[in-house]
Amino acid sequence: MTRLETCFENLRSQDRKAFVAFVTAGDPDLATSAKILDGLPAAGADIIELGMPFTDPMADGPSIQAASQRALAAGQTLVGTLDMVRKFRETNNTTPIVLMGYYNPIYIYGTERFITDAVAAGVDGLIVVDLPPEEDAELCLPAMAGGLNFIRLATPTTDDKRLPEVLNHTSGFVYYVSITGITGSAAPQQQDVAANVARIKRHTQLPVCVGFGIRTPEQAKAMSEISDGAVVGSALVDVITEHLDAQGQAKDTLVDSVLALASSLAEGVHRD
Amino acid sequence: MDQGTNSYRAGPDENGRFGLFGGRFVAETLMPLILDLEAAYNEAQNDPAFAAQLEDLQTHYVGRPSPLYFAERLTEHYGGAKIYLKRDELNHTGSHKINNCLGQILLAMRMKKTRIIAETGAGQHGVAVATVAARFGLPCTVFMGATDIERQKPNVFRMKLLGADVRAVTSGAGTLKDAMNEALRDWVTNVHDTFYIIGTVAGPHPYPAMVRDFQSIIGRETKQQMHDREGRLPDSLVACIGGGSNAMGLFHPFLDDPSVRIIGVEAGGHGLDTPEHAASLAGGVPGVLHGNRTYLLQDDDGQITEGHSISAGLDYPGIGPEHAYLRDTGRVEYVSATDKEALEAFQLITRLEGIIPALEPSHALAHVSKIAPDLPADHLLVMNMCGRGDKDVFAVAEHLNVEL
Numbered sequence: 001m002t003r004l005e006t007c008f009e010n011l012r013s014q015d016r017k018a019f020v021a022f023v024t025a026g027d028p029d030l031a032t033s034a035k036i037l038d039g040l041p042a043a044g045a046d047i048i049e050l051g052m053p054f055t056d057p058m059a060d061g062p063s064i065q066a067a068s069q070r071a072l073a074a075g076q077t078l079v080g081t082l083d084m085v086r087k088f089r090e091t092n093n094t095t096p097i098v099l100m101g102y103y104n105p106i107y108i109y110g111t112e113r114f115i116t117d118a119v120a121a122g123v124d125g126l127i128v129v130d131l132p133p134e135e136d137a138e139l140c141l142p143a144m145a146g147g148l149n150f151i152r153l154a155t156p157t158t159d160d161k162r163l164p165e166v167l168n169h170t171s172g173f174v175y176y177v178s179i180t181g182i183t184g185s186a187a188p189q190q191q192d193v194a195a196n197v198a199r200i201k202r203h204t205q206l207p208v209c210v211g212f213g214i215r216t217p218e219q220a221k222a223m224s225e226i227s228d229g230a231v232v233g234s235a236l237v238d239v240i241t242e243h244l245d246a247q248g249q250a251k252d253t254l255v256d257s258v259l260a261l262a263s264s265l266a267e268g269v270h271r272d
Numbered sequence: 273m274d275q276g277t278n279s280y281r282a283g284p285d286e287n288g289r290f291g292l293f294g295g296r297f298v299a300e301t302l303m304p305l306i307l308d309l310e311a312a313y314n315e316a317q318n319d320p321a322f323a324a325q326l327e328d329l330q331t332h333y334v335g336r337p338s339p340l341y342f343a344e345r346l347t348e349h350y351g352g353a354k355i356y357l358k359r360d361e362l363n364h365t366g367s368h369k370i371n372n373c374l375g376q377i378l379l380a381m382r383m384k385k386t387r388i389i390a391e392t393g394a395g396q397h398g399v400a401v402a403t404v405a406a407r408f409g410l411p412c413t414v415f416m417g418a419t420d421i422e423r424q425k426p427n428v429f430r431m432k433l434l435g436a437d438v439r440a441v442t443s444g445a446g447t448l449k450d451a452m453n454e455a456l457r458d459w460v461t462n463v464h465d466t467f468y469i470i471g472t473v474a475g476p477h478p479y480p481a482m483v484r485d486f487q488s489i490i491g492r493e494t495k496q497q498m499h500d501r502e503g504r505l506p507d508s509l510v511a512c513i514g515g516g517s518n519a520m521g522l523f524h525p526f527l528d529d530p531s532v533r534i535i536g537v538e539a540g541g542h543g544l545d546t547p548e549h550a551a552s553l554a555g556g557v558p559g560v561l562h563g564n565r566t567y568l569l570q571d572d573d574g575q576i577t578e579g580h581s582i583s584a585g586l587d588y589p590g591i592g593p594e595h596a597y598l599r600d601t602g603r604v605e606y607v608s609a610t611d612k613e614a615l616e617a618f619q620l621i622t623r624l625e626g627i628i629p630a631l632e633p634s635h636a637l638a639h640v641s642k643i644a645p646d647l648p649a650d651h652l653l654v655m656n657m658c659g660r661g662d663k664d665v666f667a668v669a670e671h672l673n674v675e676l
Contacts, residue, residue: 103560104559104570105575158300
């Protein structure tokens with residue numbers, strides 16, 4: 001069983017939902033980012049989505065775009081991101097880590113080499129925004145064969161005709177994108193999301209987590225009640241932005257502030 | 273050769289691939305839209321009414337066919353090849369961009385879309401989109417890099433006059449690549465009513481093929497006009513390349529005529545030996561951006577680097593996937609011209625032919641100046657004069673240290 005499967009099984013047996021925390025690897029600098037990563041499990045993150053920075057994050061809003069730019073300016077690379085995971089695994093062997101990003105850096109790294117190195121580093125799954133099922137041969141199939149979960153995004157535009165194709169090569173969990181839009185957009189309507197999550201669940205046994213536009217513990221609770229978990233990214237990244245000094249350097253309060261928001265979001269998701 | 277046929281014109285395959293290049297690398301939210309677009313485009317291609325409406329507009333609204341003009345004094349000046357200019361700068365709106373925009377807006381209306389978005393670099397595509405949006409009464413938003421807005425003020429004002437909402441994009445270097453990111457973000461947000469008119473032969477399938485098809489009227493006319501004038505095929509074709517739509521439009525009808533030498537000219541910026549250029553084929557490696565695999569300017573980590581060119585229309589770190597394919601097969605030669613060479617060519621043709629070219633085709637002319645003198649007098653060379661230079665006069669004045 002993979003870490004992701006174990007994680008969801010444990011959550012199910014405790015009748016709990018998953019709090020999935022997103023941060024960008026290397027934001028705002030490599031050392032601070034590593035501290036945030038190390039602190040997230042104790043803050044209540046069940047799963048960590050670690051963003052692989054990219055110059056052209058086409059599905060992301062201004063918050064995560066800026067996070068990518070800060071990480072790249074701080075010298076982050078795909079090698080560095082895998083290194084962060086490797087170091088995290090020295091002290092944590094249970095919290096699943098899913099890398100999220102865009103295909104080009106992986107393609108340039110070399111897909112086979114990337115899969116091998118990601119597995120060795122302790123990565124559990126991948127979310128690659130610009131690889132729809134039509135391009136499964138590129139990375140999805142070799143990654144699944146190599147032992148990584150490939151988490152697919154399903155969206156409000158994914159209709160019933162298309163859903164089986166989208167879910168066909170999905171493993172770990174399904175990430176339901178709650179809105180048509182970019183990360184950090186307006187809050188989703190709970191009713192619409194509930195109907196779509198139910199629709200997806202008619203097609204798959206996999207857990208379904210909901211993301212995009214979730215900012216507060218209340219929203220996280222509401223979204224996880226109608227699904228198997230809530231993903232929060234931009235709101236955490238915004239706390240990083242708020243705790244930079246005039247030179248763009250991390251203030252002493254940054255790590256604790258990010259983890260404090262993570263804790264309250266986790267409480268929202270885990271509250272009965 | 274491609275897909276088991278003896279033709280360079282057979283691509284793309286059903287997955288939108290030109291060999292290794294092309295494809296559909298988009299977020300799931302957009303995937304159903306581009307499948308719908310592909311179906312609608314295929315349907316339109318088989319509908320004589322669509323072709324008839326497009327042809328009527330090309331004739332009476334755009335002013336096609338554009339002339340194939342024998343550039344007598346330029347020919348004399350170089351003392352070699354017989355130089356013809358395909359005068360697409362005479363089109364309504366001043367460039368070849370309108371050819372594609374008309375095709376796409378007719379398609380948008382067939383698909384019952386009620387809002388148009390577009391990206392633009394030099395503003396030529398933005399102006400063409402704003403024009404067809406005005407003509408058909410659809411609201412239109414154009415994304416343009418903040419840097420480009422600064423260096424293309426006349427076109428920005430033109431778009432606004434036409435009723436377009438011009439949005440400044442400040443992410444990245446504020447140029448064409450960033451404008452395209454922002455247009456994609458808008459599209460993913462407004463999927464239900466919005467049609468994205470991409471301006472070049474790039475993006476996810478079916479855009480590269482569709483834009484090529486709408487632009488191929490350039491090459492089809494050239495073939496007929498050259499036949500009427502000289503009774504034969506041209507010997508060489510030269511066109512500038514940013515994303516590559518004017519070049520693909522000229523080249524495509526000639527790809528299977530092996531006697532025709534075909535040359536694409538990339539923007540060499542400050543020189544290929546510097547990081548300041550926009551020559552994706554000469555200085556890039558294959559990667560994935562904006563929905564397709566193609567040659568991209570990027571670093572070892574797969575991060576996209578910013579192109580540089582004096583011409584905002586060529587300032588893009590990628591190139592259409594079919595060009596990538598034509599380069600790898602060797603059918604088309606790709607070369608480059610620097611900012612300086614383009615600026616010299618700009619001034620030369622203005623003085624010799626009384627034609628003020630855009631900075632984009634000035635790159636093509638810069639290459640013509642390198643090859644024409646050594647070619648025989650019976651060598652028929654066609655250069656695509658894809659845009660006029662009105663928009664560039666302020667920028668050129670600045671480069672020439674002239675105060676207006």
